[in-house]
Amino acid sequence: MxxxxxxxxxxxxxxxxxxxxxxxxxxxxxxxxxxxxxxxxxxxxxxxxxxxxxxxxxxxxxxxxxxxxxxxxxxxxxxxxxxxxxxxxxxxxxxxxxxxxxxxxxxxxxxxxxxxxxxxxxxxxxxxxxxxxxxxxxxLRKAGYKGVLAGTRKTTPGFRLVEKYGMLAGGADAHRMDLSAMVMLKDNHVWSRGSITEAVAAAKSVAGFSVKIEVEVQSEAEADEAIAAGADVVMLDNFTGDGVKVAARSLKERWAGKKHFLLEVSGGLREDNVESYVCNDVDIISTSSIHQGxxxxxxxxxxxx
Missing domain, CATH: 3.90.1170.20 (Quinolinate phosphoribosyl transferase, N-terminal domain)
Structure with missing residues (x-):
């Protein structure tokens, strides 16, 4: 494990x-x-x-x-x-x-x-x-990564329990089990609501203290907005390996001592390219490549x- x-x-x-x-x-x-x-x-x-x-x-x-x-x-x-x-x-x-x-x-x-x-x-x-x-x-461990490797919700309908169990058996994190387990605000949620700030505020109004809120972002500026709004987890989506390293270090340094949050990286990560994303300013690397196909x-x- x-x-x-x-x-x-x-x-x-x-x-x-x-x-x-x-x-x-x-x-x-x-x-x-x-x-x-x-x-x-x-x-x-x-x-x-x-x-x-x-x-x-x-x-x-x-x-x-x-x-x-x-x-x-x-x-x-x-x-x-x-x-x-x-x-x-x-x-x-x-x-x-x-x-x-x-x-x-x-x-x-x-x-x-x-x-x-x-x-x-x-x-x-x-x-x-x-x-x-x-x-x-x-x-990832051989490459020096100390954070969490997690699966995604891109599972087979009706077979999610088996696939999430398999992730845990292989030493990975199962991530959220379903839409009720955590609030994940993706680009479509933000566009539909109007802004990251408004989307996070709306989520907080119903999710209560026990449900974490994660926001998918496409830039450092969006990440700053999500962190300021109170997101628990910020996902850097579809960044390059070098882009992740720069953005993650910058965000952790800028918000140190001001806001607590986790940084997640996702988007196209596979066995043949994941090492280029290794950076211990990133808390979570998530991928569907450990269970899809x-x-x-x-x-x-x-x-x-």
Missing amino acids: SSSSSSSTTPSSLAHLLPPSWQTQVTSWLAEDTPSFDYAGFVVGDHPRTATLWAKSPGIIAGRPFFDQVFHQCGCAVEWHADECSPIDLHRDDDDGNKMKVATVTGPARGILLGERVALNALARCSGVATQSHILVTK VPHVDFSLKINH
Whole structure:
């Protein structure tokens, strides 16, 4: 986990974050996959079987609670042989060095095959997000960055909980979960309201003391206006790497001892360019590249015979 994560956070405790409603999401996934008759399930019946979950590509394992719940609802049990957030070692269990035994699933044949694709999809996607998050966090730490790497709200509809969980499993920050978690005033909000000052004032009138207000800005002048208006977080959007370093240092020096605020940088940041933005006057680097369009980790589930 990254240095920005809480010292009390352990891989096994991440499941404690999940809300009571998350299990119903799993139910809806299963309902989507089998909306009426399970014809192939009829073929195999309910004879007891054992299946092995294999990891077949490098990455970080993440999403065990979702995998477990899928099979629980299908009447099966899962025994894990690898920890949540642990790296995949393809040489550990296979002489050819191309797969690793991750878990064992037991239950009726129909139940194993009923849950197979749904469980694999959730695990592969969550592990992919965790893997890319870990890669980018590691790259930033090696470059000397001490702040927070965060994801964005550009998540897959209906699958946000899994993807945000994957960010945390990879050592990144999940950022805001939804529109209710924090006020983020982007250019369209400001243009619609009239000015940054008016937009922040309106947000403060309803958000109360417990909800942070973030403002997206395109220049130092806009950042100054947002800070003066009382924004908690100012996002420098679509700046160049050099532009970020100049603006961040200038803003921190100009407002030192006058206003407390966090600086966030976002806009087109990826693994191949993020190092050019490393600057410890920046508190948060946010990007959708750790979860949007990332490769899945390859898993397969094979019934033993």
